[in-house]
Amino acid sequence: MASVFSVPFSPFLCPLKTTKSRTKFQTLHSSQKPFLINSLQLTELDPKIPQPVQTFWKWLCDEGVVTAKTPVKPGVVPEGLGLVATRDISEGETVLEVPRRLWINTDAVAQSDIGNVCTGLEPWICLALFLLREKWRDDSKWKYYMGVLPECTDSTIYWSEEELSEIQGTQLLSTTMSMKESVQNEFQKVEEEVILPNKQLFPFPITLDDFLWAFGILRSRSFSCIGYQNLMLVPFADLANHSAKVTTEGHANEVGGPAGLFSWDLLFSFRNPLKLKASDQFLVQYGLNKSNADMALGYGFIEPNSARDTFTLTLEISESDDFYGDKLNIAESNGLGKTADFDIKFGQSLPPALLPHLRLVTLGGTDAFLLESISRNAVWGHLELPVSRANEERICKVVRDACKSALSGYHTTIEEDEKLMEEGNLSSRLQIAVEIRAGEKEVLQQIDDIFRERELKLDELEYYQERRRKDLAPVGEQ
Numbered sequence: 062m063a064s065v066f067s068v069p070f071s072p073f074l075c076p077l078k079t080t081k082s083r084t085k086f087q088t089l090h091s092s093q094k095p096f097l098i099n100s101l102q103l104t105e106l107d108p109k110i111p112q113p114v115q116t117f118w119k120w121l122c123d124e125g126v127v128t129a130k131t132p133v134k135p136g137v138v139p140e141g142l143g144l145v146a147t148r149d150i151s152e153g154e155t156v157l158e159v160p161r162r163l164w165i166n167t168d169a170v171a172q173s174d175i176g177n178v179c180t181g182l183e184p185w186i187c188l189a190l191f192l193l194r195e196k197w198r199d200d201s202k203w204k205y206y207m208g209v210l211p212e213c214t215d216s217t218i219y220w221s222e223e224e225l226s227e228i229q230g231t232q233l234l235s236t237t238m239s240m241k242e243s244v245q246n247e248f249q250k251v252e253e254e255v256i257l258p259n260k261q262l263f264p265f266p267i268t269l270d271d272f273l274w275a276f277g278i279l280r281s282r283s284f285s286c287i288g289y290q291n292l293m294l295v296p297f298a299d300l301a302n303h304s305a306k307v308t309t310e311g312h313a314n315e316v317g318g319p320a321g322l323f324s325w326d327l328l329f330s331f332r333n334p335l336k337l338k339a340s341d342q343f344l345v346q347y348g349l350n351k352s353n354a355d356m357a358l359g360y361g362f363i364e365p366n367s368a369r370d371t372f373t374l375t376l377e378i379s380e381s382d383d384f385y386g387d388k389l390n391i392a393e394s395n396g397l398g399k400t401a402d403f404d405i406k407f408g409q410s411l412p413p414a415l416l417p418h419l420r421l422v423t424l425g426g427t428d429a430f431l432l433e434s435i436s437r438n439a440v441w442g443h444l445e446l447p448v449s450r451a452n453e454e455r456i457c458k459v460v461r462d463a464c465k466s467a468l469s470g471y472h473t474t475i476e477e478d479e480k481l482m483e484e485g486n487l488s489s490r491l492q493i494a495v496e497i498r499a500g501e502k503e504v505l506q507q508i509d510d511i512f513r514e515r516e517l518k519l520d521e522l523e524y525y526q527e528r529r530r531k532d533l534a535p536v537g538e539q
């Protein structure tokens with residue numbers, strides 16, 4: 062199962078300045094009535110905002126998550142719901158803090174009625190079951206949060222067959238299909254082993270579509286952090302949308318701070334990456350290394366014409382290769398395996414390990430003696446430069462044939478896609494489809510161009526034997 066990925070979260074403990082509880086405390090003990098005034102101000106959302114969001118906001122205020130100092134509030138924005146600045150916010154300022162008691166993570170599941178039956182399950186499966194149960198429960202602590210979760214996104218996991226036919230031939234289609242199959246297999250297992258034998262805990266129907274909904278919610282809104290907990294949903298923080306204008310990561314932190322009237326807890330905190338004016342949207346970066354296919358699959362949107370357009374070349378050392386053992390050993394000594402994936406990004410140079418690995422995979426004939434070098438690192442060193450004309454010609458042919466074959470799998474040409482994009486007026490899903498298939502083809506074209514140019518220069522390259530002759534020649538001769 063591919064891991065669920067989301068906005069990077071770095072656990073970072075530091076003291077907090079804001080004190081939500083103090084505002085409440087003053088209402089009980091002073092005559093200045095700040096709480097009443099604040100709570101009236103706090104509940105003020107634009108009346109056009111849907112009722113569930115108003116109720117959610119009130120809940121956040123009642124829980125003390127939002128105070129008069131919180132500089133963002135929910136708003137309806139082009140990306141759906143989002144967080145809008147209520148005043149100017151400087152770069153680096155804390156925009157929100159959500160106490161651990163409201164996080165939905167494996168701790169929350171463990172402490173719930175389904176904790177026992179979820180022991181040993183993968184975190185995302187525990188969370189998916191928990192989410193579905195809390196959505197069904199009338200008395201859920203997260204009832205108002207459930208009310209603002211979307212029914213679906215434009216993630217390709219929710220696309221109809223007709224919509225999926227628009228990404229025919231793409232790598233995104235294969236990833237989407239294998240991810241859906243994987244979710245389906247997990248569902249069948251969890252239905253048989255957990256849901257049906259514990260009807261008293263799950264006294265409501267749970268279908269594959271429900272499970273897929275929960276999976277999609279986790280993929281598009283969960284935070285994952287290293288060191289503390291794997292995966293979690295953080296109400297309120299998960300209203301933050303992505304922007305390409307944010308070019309840094311790590312705005313989310315875990316801090317210690319006051320989390321209620323008398324309690325101190327861990328808080329999920331978001332810092333502002335860009336200077337904002339009142340009524341600007343608070344935006345974050347969902348991951349600088351994600352490809353457009355990752356974005357389409359996880360979140361249901363992409364960044365058009367960007368370096369996020371990617372094609373993954375997978376190289377495999379064939380088990381029928383005469384030198385399979387040696388080649389595998391050399392690959393493994395250099396951090397690669399029987400199969401190795403290389404992400405080629407639009408407008409960027411090839412990953413440094415691609416050429417040596419290609420030379421290794423295609424090495425044979427009179428070049429095979431290179432595999433006998435005493436040290437595995439020495440072999441890799443030789444592979445970093447052209448080995449022989451025959452080998453270099455072979456790698457060009459292998460790659461160009463692969464590009465040709467991949468390009469023949471798409472049902473449209475780049476020109477047809479570009480025309481569609483120029484005409485505009487595409488539905489959001491069709492726009493994703495057209496951009497993705499055009500992006501993949503452009504990267505394939507770029508790879509083909511690189512290896513075509515290389516083919517033309519085969520006679521100018523210096524190969525192993527020549528280098529060796531130079532190394533061995535007496536100094537004068539050199």
Ligand SMILES: C[S@@+](CC[C@H](N)C(=O)[O-])C[C@H]1O[C@@H](n2cnc3c(N)ncnc32)[C@H](O)[C@@H]1O
Pocket residue numbers: 140141142143209211214215281282299300301302303304359360361362
């Ligand atoms: C973490 S949620 C953010 C809140 C969400 N907009 C909502 O209405 O609940 C992530 C989802 O927001 C939407 N989204 C976020 N950033 C976006 C962007 N730059 N363009 C389009 N949709 C975006 C996508 O639907 C994505 O799956």
